[in-house]
Amino acid sequence: MLWILYVLDRLVSLYIVIVLVRVLWSWTDHFPHNPLVRKAYRPPFVHVLRTLFRLVDPVVKPFRKFLPLGRGGMFLDVGPLILMLILILIQAFLRRLMLALDTSAGLGGPW
Numbered sequence: 001m002l003w004i005l006y007v008l009d010r011l012v013s014l015y016i017v018i019v020l021v022r023v024l025w026s027w028t029d030h031f032p033h034n035p036l037v038r039k040a041y042r043p044p045f046v047h048v049l050r051t052l053f054r055l056v057d058p059v060v061k062p063f064r065k066f067l068p069l070g071r072g073g074m075f076l077d078v079g080p081l082i083l084m085l086i087l088i089l090i091q092a093f094l095r096r097l098m099l100a101l102d103t104s105a106g107l108g109g110p111w
Contacts, residue, residue: 005098008094009094009098019060
């Protein structure tokens with residue numbers, strides 16, 4: 001049971017990094033004359049970007065419905081921020097659960 005929680009914790013960490021990379025890419029995407037941006041839209045990098053968008057955008061979309069851009073003077077997409085906050089809370093719960101299970105079993109693991 002403990003190893004399943006550990007794997008879930010690592011997957012949540014990986015997804016947080018993926019969301020962060022997606023956010024950082026969205027900032028650079030608005031500069032078409034940047035050589036990095038031009039290179040990224042050629043194979044094989046374009047496949048990595050498409051995969052990145054497919055992993056993050058469907059999950060962020062519900063948050064964007066509740067907080068649309070431009071409403072009330074808000075021009076910042078806070079959907080990924082809310083998603084990352086939820087993921088961090090899930091990760092904190094998983095880590096507390098691992099600690100509780102580890103303490104009750106007396107294993108003394110690294111977490």
